[in-house]
Amino acid sequence: MESRELVHTVAEHVCRVCASLPVRLVFKASYRKANRTSARSFTGIGDERALEVLAEIRHTYGVPVLTDVHTPEEARRAAQYVDVLQIPAFLCRQTDLLMAAGATGKPVNIKKGQFMAPEAMVHAVEKVRLGGGSTVWLTERGTMFGYRDLVVDFRSLVVMRQTGCPVLYDATHSLQQPNIGERSGGQRQFVRALARAAVAVGVDGIFFETHPNPEQALSDPETQLPLAEVESFLHELVALWQALP
16 A cells, blocks of 8 residues: 555546456555565555555445455454455465454465465464364465576366365565565566466456556556556456356
8 A cells, every 4th residue: 555545546446447357356565565575665655644544445335345464463453454364475384363353254365485385375264263263265376496486287276176275366566576685576568478377277356456657656566467457467368258158
């Protein structure tokens, strides 16, 4: 969340696009960016203010909102403002965090760690459920390959569905190139191709980041989809999804 104005700009546009499509939108913004390459990177506008803006988006546009949490205390606090809690990929093994997120009663979206085999995600699901959570989603976001690259093994989408949880594909984080200088790089040019591949394999949702001016974004500028392309991107994916047997 760079600013209240930016979040409203994105929410208004994406809500309008999705209103004409047979999809359910869940709006996501990080109220605080805890995992940054550099200590000098932008982390947010202030926790309380950011959470209030998320609640504002929820009520203004009538759309469920999601944010990521990093500690059990954050899970309990954020649950008062949002509809879905997200566990970041690097924290998908943190037992206390997973159980605390489940204990809130909110749906929990777990990003698969870049270091995790897809079949191992069953343990993360179990921890949320042991905490009291009943609705768990899993999101594929690539696997570390070498030092500064991620690859997507599309078998993981099939494997993670065996948990009985809805499986999402993260079309933009999967194309990050971590730790290039003081920020992550990326390969935005492959977003559409890999998103089409994920839909063809079979997923329950697509996760992606978007920004009116990606080059000026304060987080992940190299992978964010330009906001002006969201409509054609989603129409393309829905057409492919509807063509599947």
